[in-house]
Structure formats: structure tokens, C-alpha cells
Amino acid sequence: MAALGSPARTLRGLLRELRYMNAATGRPYRDTAAYRYLVKAFRAHRVTSEKLCRAQHELHFQAATYLCLLRSIREHVALHQEFHGKGERSVEESAGLVGLKLPHQPGGKGWEP
């Protein structure tokens, strides 16, 4: 009774996620083991008798779970980069926030080598 949608949609989503993951590494996503496994599994389980195919539902559920995993990891990393990935401000920037500038001492501070 889980609202899973159609298997084609799940497969398309999975391929899209694989494409995003491999876009940055530059390798074509059709070469990955994950792509081959997914396509093989979906093809194998398509041709079964429709009546009470629990295995088909299980496979679809696992595929949907994996899709959720990939999608949420990607969005989590994106959120992290956007909001939490910047690190701390440097001392110059912090001073600049309140309109101050760090003093410039040509001889260096006394304790620095």
C-alpha cells in the first residue's frame, strides 16, 4: 500500500541520480556497475506474471529506497556546501564586518619570527 508510483518513474529517477553523480567525475554513467545492475534487475523482473508478484513489489521498493538515498545524500551535500561549508571568517573579514581594518605593521609584530 505504499505509494510507490510506477517502476518506470523510479528507474528514470535512479538513472538521473547516477548521471549527476558521474557528471563531476567525467566518466559516462553507462559504464558504472550500478547502472548495469539496475538495468538488468529491472529488465529481469518486468516479465513476470502480474497477479501476486511480491518479488516485483519488493524490488521496486528497494529501488525506490535507493533512489531516496541517493537523492537525499545529494541534496544534503548541496545544503551543506551552501550553508555550512564556508568555514570561519578570517580575522580580516571579521574586522571588515564592523568597518575596521587591521593595522599594518611593516616590522611585523614583536613575537613573530
Next chain:
Amino acid sequence: MWRSCLRLWDEGRRLLNRPRGGLIASVGPGPNPRLQARAYAPLTGPGTEGAWNPGSLASRPLSLQVSWPSLLLPYHLGGGLREERKRFYQNVSITQGEGGFEINLDHRKLKTPQAKLFTVPSEALAIAVATEWDSQQDTIKFYTMHLTTLCNTSLDNPTQRNKDQLIRAAVKFLDTDTICYRVEEPETLVELQKNEWDPVIEWAEKRYGVEIGSSTSIMGPSIPARTQEVLISHLASYNMWALQGIEFVVTQLKSMVLTLGLIDLRLTVEQAVLLSRLEEEYQIQKWGNIEWAHDYELQELRARTAAGALFVHLCSESTTVKHKLLRE
């Protein structure tokens, strides 16, 4: 008005911008290098969820746990010093050994933090772990590799728990199950909880033939002993790896009933996470959504729950494909 909450069932996806550019150049120093990314799945117990500090400008991932002290471990591939490790391998591949499937990074074999060989029983799980390692760019972000973490926990068993202890730890959550803990006011929230959570409880009661009530008292629901026994014997039918996964999901969702719904394919991951965070969603609808907190936690919870659920399913199944002869 609260039917609008039910629209969330249909997964109105919050559209997020795609990651900026194709190459994610690491901005800033990234996760605090002095803290160690976790190598194992978080342990059950109070306060294990990293408390989010709103004032912090530092860029640590939300859920940094204290890992196995990595300075005491030998320096090796899977469990090396957990600072900013660059991606040091080009290819990730899978081979089949006697114990199961193994992951190779270039030509070296992946090992767990305790230097055991990383073997998984299922091919699909091995492929998923390999994909995780393959998807790392520039630096290795251990906090995104949930399946690897779960496999490490199962292989190493750092807390040295046997099957009974695991089962008891999971069933213990039933006493403070999120779904059974109801509020008394505000009215709309009470109604929302009744509409969303009651069907799941009824399904669980019918499926297992037990009684799980719901209660508004501060002591929580009183779960009869028979319920606990039935659930303990049901969980005993899963193997050790699947139990680690189940206990992980219970810790994340803070609810045993929702976990049962997940492993019995009754709820999808998105639905289970929504039900677990019902009150938060209610408050978000009322007061607004804060992307860098709410969405961040939502995506992280979804990722971990999905990883746990997938782990359980892949570890507790066995696939056989019988080819039917096509009859003319």
C-alpha cells in the same frame, strides 16, 4: 486545513537548486579537520544525536559522532586518519572472494576500521557501497557514506553486542515510541496525530496480533509484556546484519512501529520520515520553513533511514531467478 499536510504524502518535493556547477570545488576548509568523522553507525542511547548549535559558524556536518579513536588504529585504507582525506583512488571495482563480495580501490582492497577485510554477503549491497566510494570527488566525505558505515558496524561490531542485546535495545524503544506518545493540545495537532498515526498503529497491531496503544500521559504507553515477546521473537528471525540495520533505523526514526512499517514494505522512506517528524512538519506549516536547519535535518534523516532500510532488505533477502519457459 490540515488536509494540506496530507499533501506531503504525495511527496511535494522541495525543489532545491542543483549543486552549484558540475564540479563541487571545496569551499573553505570543509568539516573541521580536528574532529573525526564517524566510522560506525551511531549507538543507541540518549544524546547520541549531535546537538545542533545555532550559533556555530564552523562548518561541521550536523551529526558528527565520536568515532573509534582513529589514532590508535593502524593507518590503512578504510579507517585511516579521518581528516580531510583526498580521493586517492581512480577506480572502484568489486570482486568476489570466499566470504562474499569485496571492494577494490584501484588495486587495494577496502578494509574496515579494525583492519578486517571488507566483505559483504550481497552483490547489490557491494555495488551500492562501491557507488558510494566512487561518488566522492576531491575529498572523501565519510558522513555521506551511510552504507559503508553500516557495513563497518556489522563487520566490526565495536560495541560487542550479541543478537539478544541488539533485539532488546530495539524493542526497548517501544516504551517511548514516537507514534504512541500523543499531545493533548493544540487541537489541530491532536487531530493530525490521530489521523496520521492511528492507521499505522492499527496496521501493526493487526499484522502482529499484538496490542500497542497510544497514550497522552507523561509515562508513555504501557506496552504489555506479550507484545514485547511477540516482537522479540519476530526480530529473532533476522540475521545479525539485518538487526544492526533495524536498530539503526529505530534510532533514527525514534519509533519501533515506523521501522516495522518500513521493513514490511508498508511505508516508503519519505512517508516514514514524515510521520516521524510530524510535529515538526506541523510547526513548519504554521511558522515557516528554515532551509538551512529543517531541510538539512530532513535530508539527513531521509538519507540515514533510506540507508538503514536498504541495508536491512539487502541483508535479509536471497534472490533466485527462475526462468519460465515461454509456452507457445
